[in-house]
Amino acid sequence: QVQLVESGGGLVQAGGSLRLSCELIGSRTSSPMYTMGWFRQAPGKEREFVAAVLWAGGGTNYADSVKGRFTISRDITKKTGYLQMNSLKPEDQAIYYCAVDESYHSVIGGTPRYWGQGTQVTVSS
16 A cells, blocks of 8 residues: 655765655555654664654654754655755664654654665765
8 A cells, every 4th residue: 555665875974965765655645644754773783763754744853863963854746755864973874764654653653554675874984
């Protein structure tokens, strides 16, 4: 019903920037109730919440570790969400996943229903 296709990962030097994209595809992609979240998982670590955006109103929420450096946004007409990552640090290196759910709390709590395939972000020091 909903597929998420991510793009934009890659290799960047510390202090650099990357923008991740996440396109919603499927028969249920017009819901105004979605919250989109970005998560990341580094080797040997648990998956962690990074940021979330309310599809309808655009309200956002960030993990403390990325506040002031990352910006989450969405383009409703393109059915695409974005994660702009600036001032990247080696500790930001991880596989980044986008996810959506009609429940904001499910996203913030790390249990959204639909997940993307993940995109690798590598930060060299």
